[in-house]
Amino acid sequence: MKRIGTILIATLLLGVVGAVAETAVPRPKMVVCLVVDQMRWDYLYRFYDRYGEGGFKRLLNEGFNCDQTLISYAPTITGCGHASIFTGATPAVHGIVGNDWPDFEKGYSVNCVGDENVSPVGTESKSGKASPRNLLTTTVGDELKIATNFRSKVIGISIKDRAAILPAGHTADAAFWFDKSSNSFITSTYYMNQLPEWVKSFNSRGIPQKYLSQGWETLYPIDSYTQSTPDDMPYESRFANEKRPVFPHQLIDTVTGFDVGISNTPFGNGLLLTFAKEAIDAYQLGRGGDTDLLTVSLSSPDAIGHRFGPNSIEIEDNYLRLDKDLEDFFSYLDKTIGKDQYLFFITADHGASQSPGYLAANKLPFGYMNEKYMLDSIQTVIRSEYGIDSVVIAATNQQLYLNNKAIAERGVSKDEIADRITELLMESPGITDAFVTKKLGSATLAEPIKTMMINGFHLKRGGDIVFSVQSGWKWGSISGASHSHWNAYDAHIPLIWMGWGVRPGKTNRLVHNTDIASTLASLLHIQMPSGNVGSVIYELTDLE
Known part of the structure; x- marks a missing residue:
């Protein structure tokens, strides 16, 4: 009788397991x-x-x-x-x-x-002080x-x-x-207190230096790269140890020990x-x-x-x-x-x-702006008109952050200052739109650009003024590429x-x-x- 009961229970358990397997949520093994x-x-x-x-x-x-x-x-x-x-x-x-x-x-x-509340793991560098x-x-x-x-x-x-x-x-x-x-993979104490042995082993093999020591030559004959401009163009930047930005690239200087960094290759x-x-x-x-x-x-x-x-x-x-x-x-x-x-x-x-530089060489709309010059010009005008020094205390992510303390000390309306700065921005070459962020919802701005700007603005972390630049324009120099625009x-x-x-x-x-x-x-x-x-x-x- 006991044997029959055991068999019955086993059969029921198998049935339950089978039912679970049949109704399991379909998912891949890995993403x-x-x-x-x-x-x-x-x-x-x-x-x-x-x-x-x-x-x-x-x-x-x-x-x-x-x-x-x-x-x-x-x-x-x-x-x-x-x-x-x-x-x-x-x-x-x-x-x-x-x-x-x-x-x-x-x-x-x-x-x-x-994240200042975590410590680096695998390095002494501050680059390990990070978390989500x-x-x-x-x-x-x-x-x-x-x-x-x-x-x-x-x-x-x-x-x-x-x-x-x-x-x-x-x-x-x-x-x-x-x-x-340290030329190695690291983490922080947000995740663990020490690197796993497999990461330590990987780091100990010196793989980045092995890659860099071989230099960088083209994978195929250089004259077969017909989808690109010639190798030596004035609007390409060079590595610090080079005189010209051309192949083959020497990635490690054997005399000084300087290397360009694996991430740049x-x-x-x-x-x-x-x-x-x-x-x-x-x-x-x-x-x-x-x-x-x-x-x-x-x-x-x-x-x-x-x-x-x-x-x-x-x-x-x-x-x-x-x-x-x-x-x-x-x-x-x-x-x-x-x-x-x-x-x-x-x-x-x-x-x-x-x-x-590429756009200019091919008769396409282009331009580049000196951010410091533009901001200095704005600061000069606001100082002259309102007596406020350093009215813009940060410019990043296509937004300007204003000096609330300095504006309040002068007893001037912040809205008035912000409106004046948007006027000055619109006078700057390459700027197509500039708006006070709290007025962005009612701005006369074409879609989808308006929605993109709203989606990119966070009320507690964003600036006081947002702007966009003309198509083909870039901050800084005529060389290299950039991004951040709509x-x-x-x-x-x-x-x-x-x-x-x-x-x-x-x-x-x-x-x-x-x-x-x-x-x-x-x-x-x-x-x-x-x-x-x-x-x-x-x-x-x-x-x-």
Whole structure:
């Protein structure tokens, strides 16, 4: 009788287990999110004929391409982009209004991930004093953690601290970024008190120096780079140890020991993807019973673009090399996690403008502004008319922050001062619009520019005046590239999904970078992040 009862209980338990298995929420083993810093949308097509079949072409052929993906706010800056992609919110909601912003209570500029309450791990450098605490909303990784009762693992990796920390969110198991002073990956006590052994081992192998010691020559014969300008152009910046910005680039000075830094070369991509593979193995991502999430942000394309510009041979070579790096990474994921067992997407935090020098050489609208000269001119006029010194105490993220104390001491209306400064801004070459931020809602400004400015402004962290610049204009010099504006060259970014739950195809419907988190949450059957304002890109899947 006892035996019959045991068999009956076992049978019932098997039935329960089977029922649970049949009703389990369908999810991939792993989600891999790749952000390519400063990747313009047109790089997918400018270099298409030179890409192999296993990298960008695989994404375009096997994935779902959201070809008209735009950023829904300005300024288009790294910190804002990484936060918006993974929160589904704009800076007005998630609070990351730039890479940094003034904090007048603290009396200094705040790094978007800076945190004086944590300590560096793996370095003595202050670059380790970082956490996601300035992010005001949850991320999709946070919501995945909550949905699985924190069984899912979430890891963030990048060269830049903000690009590792913000995507991974508040509840991440770890975030690792690269410390230039020690040429190693580090973290902070927000995540752990000491580096894992696998990270220590990785750092001990001296991989960055091995990359740099080989120098940087073009992957293919230099005369085959027909999608780029000639190698030696006056609007390209050079490395500090060079006389001219030309190939081959010597990355380490054998006499002085100076090196240009791995992040300024395409080898930074290879370094980061190698580190990502070791993280997958170390944390056994995609090998457990719950979906894991890995965010990887490639910072090197941004550094290369800023220095040489988007029409340089250096940029073309970067993407040809990245294409091969992606092919290798996909091959690894196919073998380790299983093809179609992981969900992958690639996007960018922002694009980039052409160098003013390139635009000038090709008879296109261009210009560049000296920020110091413009601000000094404003200060001079306000001092003369109102007797106020240093009326503008900060200018960042296309916003001006006014000196409230000095204005109050003179007994002058702040509104009057702000209105006068907007008038002066509009007299400055290259400025197309300038508005007092509290009047932005009623501003006579064309859409979608008006909405983008509103979306980029946070009431407690934003400035008193916001402005935009003329198409093709850039702060600073005539060389290199920049970004931060509402224009398509900065706001039009790639977005391709591939793998689990994704049907091959394409949409030309307008989508926004804030739709990424919504879509990912829908695919994973989890709650959208707490500040989410995006919509689901429903075309990319046949899943119910």
